[in-house]
Amino acid sequence: MKINDVTIIGGGPAGISCAVQLTRYGIKPLILEKEKLGGLLLNANLLENYPGFPKGIKGTELTELLKKQLKRNKIKVLFEEVLNLSFNRKQLEIKTDKKTYFSKFAVIASGTKPKEFKDCSVPEKIKNRIFYEVYPLGTLKNKKIAIVGSGDAAFDYALNLEKENEVIILNRNELPKCIPILFDRAKKSRKINYKKNTNIKSIDCSSDAITLKCVTPKGNYNVNTDYLLFAIGRVPCLDFLSSELKKKRFQNNIDKLLYLAGDVKNGIFRQASIAVGNGIKTAMQIYSEMRKDNK
Numbered sequence: 260m261k262i263n264d265v266t267i268i269g270g271g272p273a274g275i276s277c278a279v280q281l282t283r284y285g286i287k288p289l290i291l292e293k294e295k296l297g298g299l300l301l302n303a304n305l306l307e308n309y310p311g312f313p314k315g316i317k318g319t320e321l322t323e324l325l326k327k328q329l330k331r332n333k334i335k336v337l338f339e340e341v342l343n344l345s346f347n348r349k350q351l352e353i354k355t356d357k358k359t360y361f362s363k364f365a366v367i368a369s370g371t372k373p374k375e376f377k378d379c380s381v382p383e384k385i386k387n388r389i390f391y392e393v394y395p396l397g398t399l400k401n402k403k404i405a406i407v408g409s410g411d412a413a414f415d416y417a418l419n420l421e422k423e424n425e426v427i428i429l430n431r432n433e434l435p436k437c438i439p440i441l442f443d444r445a446k447k448s449r450k451i452n453y454k455k456n457t458n459i460k461s462i463d464c465s466s467d468a469i470t471l472k473c474v475t476p477k478g479n480y481n482v483n484t485d486y487l488l489f490a491i492g493r494v495p496c497l498d499f500l501s502s503e504l505k506k507k508r509f510q511n512n513i514d515k516l517l518y519l520a521g522d523v524k525n526g527i528f529r530q531a532s533i534a535v536g537n538g539i540k541t542a543m544q545i546y547s548e549m550r551k552d553n554k
């Protein structure tokens with residue numbers, strides 16, 4: 260039975276930085292990624308607070324740089340989804356959709372998943388025009404897109420999409436939750452329409468349009484749109500933990516063998532630079548544990 264030294268679940272900034280730091284110690288980690296390298300960065304319009312890029316950097320460009328760094332360090336990445344993670348006789352057992360792996364150490368850098376919209380039902384036949392992340396919509400032109408939400412992600416998505424499309428943002432509250440700079444930019448755009456105090460009562464569809472029945476304190480109106488994008492919050496992506504691990508409700512690590520890094524553990528403090536810092540720190544902690552074992 261082959262046992263990996265370190266297996267990393269998730270190929271976003273946290274997982275990648277952890278892997279890069281581990282290779283500096285001569286450790287060869289394995290990254291398991293269920294979708295695309297870069298994780299949530301693929302949705303980020305412009306990172307203006309990531310050190311080293313004075314003019315900011317697009318999430319997709321930063322992803323390309325991270326991929327180059329993985330390649331340069333010859334880090335092994337397998338595109339498999341982790342379905343179950345458990346402790347099995349002091350080893351970590353990681354079952355994916357393809358195989359089972361055993362590992363001395365594991366890092367959960369699986370980020371977050373979007374909260375599902377549950378205010379009303381969504382007709383089956385328009386499910387292919389409903390999205391929870393912006394990157395699949397990247398190639399759209401001259402479309403109408405309704406974004407539900409009012410946080411940084413909703414406004415960042417709008418600023419991304421308005422370059423080629425018309426966008427309406429529907430906020431069910433009085434005030435937006437996003438940072439002021441994003442709100443101000445959206446307000447300046449003639450292609451972004453912002454509506455506050457707006458609840459969606461029902462979602463209907465005809466052959467070519469989605470109709471949102473909107474309820475506001477000042478009256479009701481319909482919004483016709485081609486696509487609907489929800490940005491109504493995110494929760495940690497931990498479905499794959501075994502029932503025993505779920506019970507432990509750990510916040511940083513278990514027995515210094517299984518670690519959490521990045522957005523998955525950072526609550527509302529979800530930023531790429533924090534995720535990167537977490538990834539590096541986790542690698543340093545693992546190296547320190549390995550050295551103790553070798554004494």
Ligand SMILES: Cc1cc2nc3c(=O)[nH]c(=O)nc-3n(C[C@H](O)[C@H](O)[C@H](O)COP(=O)(O)OP(=O)(O)OC[C@H]3O[C@@H](n4cnc5c(N)ncnc54)[C@H](O)[C@@H]3O)c2cc1C
Nearest residue numbers: 269271272273293298299306341369370521522529530531
């Ligand atoms: C619209 C938007 C704008 C943003 N703007 C900024 C910004 O300006 N500045 C900034 O610093 N940050 C920004 N962020 C936040 C930043 O993208 C995240 O903080 C960062 O990507 C988190 O990194 P992570 O590695 O922890 O998680 P993620 O990037 O979420 O990566 C997790 C990875 O794990 C994978 N995964 C999940 N479950 C499994 C599984 N079971 N098996 C295998 N793989 C799995 C996922 O597919 C994903 O690739 C923005 C985010 C969004 C959405």
